[in-house]
Amino acid sequence: MEEKELEKETADDIKEAEEEGTQEGISQEESAVQEETAAPEAKESAGQTPPYLRSGRGIRISGPMLYENSFTITKEIFQEYLKAFMGRYRRMYYAMGGASFVLGAASLLGGVGVSALLFFAIAILCVFLPANTYRNSKNKKYEQQVEKNGGKPLERRVAFYMSGLEVYSNNGAHSVFRYGDITRIIASRSLYVLVIKKKLSLLVLKDSFTKGTLEEWKTFMNKKGLWKVK
Numbered sequence: 001m002e003e004k005e006l007e008k009e010t011a012d013d014i015k016e017a018e019e020e021g022t023q024e025g026i027s028q029e030e031s032a033v034q035e036e037t038a039a040p041e042a043k044e045s046a047g048q049t050p051p052y053l054r055s056g057r058g059i060r061i062s063g064p065m066l067y068e069n070s071f072t073i074t075k076e077i078f079q080e081y082l083k084a085f086m087g088r089y090r091r092m093y094y095a096m097g098g099a100s101f102v103l104g105a106a107s108l109l110g111g112v113g114v115s116a117l118l119f120f121a122i123a124i125l126c127v128f129l130p131a132n133t134y135r136n137s138k139n140k141k142y143e144q145q146v147e148k149n150g151g152k153p154l155e156r157r158v159a160f161y162m163s164g165l166e167v168y169s170n171n172g173a174h175s176v177f178r179y180g181d182i183t184r185i186i187a188s189r190s191l192y193v194l195v196i197k198k199k200l201s202l203l204v205l206k207d208s209f210t211k212g213t214l215e216e217w218k219t220f221m222n223k224k225g226l227w228k229v230k
Helices: 002-036 075-085 087-109 113-148 214-222
Strands: 067-072 155-160 165-169 174-177 182-187 191-196 200-205 209-211
Touching: 067 200, 067 214, 075 113, 075 182, 075 191, 075 200, 087 113, 155 200
Parallel strands: none
Antiparallel strands: 067 155, 067 209, 155 165, 165 174, 182 191, 191 200
């Protein structure tokens, strides 16, 4: 009886994790960089203007520009962003897969073959689902982004001030954010992902500072929020 309850709880956990990974992770991934690319002529009516274009309302930037980061989102950069963003979901899946494998082995040794098969199937799913999602998304999402930008790679300029940051794109989009809007910062090999209000993602490339240096920017950012830039 306890095995069946444990089996049901594990299956429910996997289902919830898949829903979270799909809806929160991949939905954010679709909206993250792509919402940044939304055309400025998007209509202002409710439900039609992406949050990225509305975010700057009522926010004023003061003082001189302290740091500037300019870059083009190439396919390689987009793929690194996607991999970094999906990292926490991948770790969660792997942990659940490992737990399912242990439960499957215990069930097999206990002579409960049906439960063992189910746990092993869940373990395999947890290992291969993140890799398959990344493989299917990395090219498709980038191509959609380029297509929405008139067939050109998206160019981004991020300006940092004492009171906030501004984002400019070569499609005419412009947004302003407070540092308090940043809920998390994800680091990867060559870039940082600034998660804005848990919905949007803003990229900052480590080697693309046109004003200020990476180390100066990291020191500045670490004084602006509870998160740490490593």
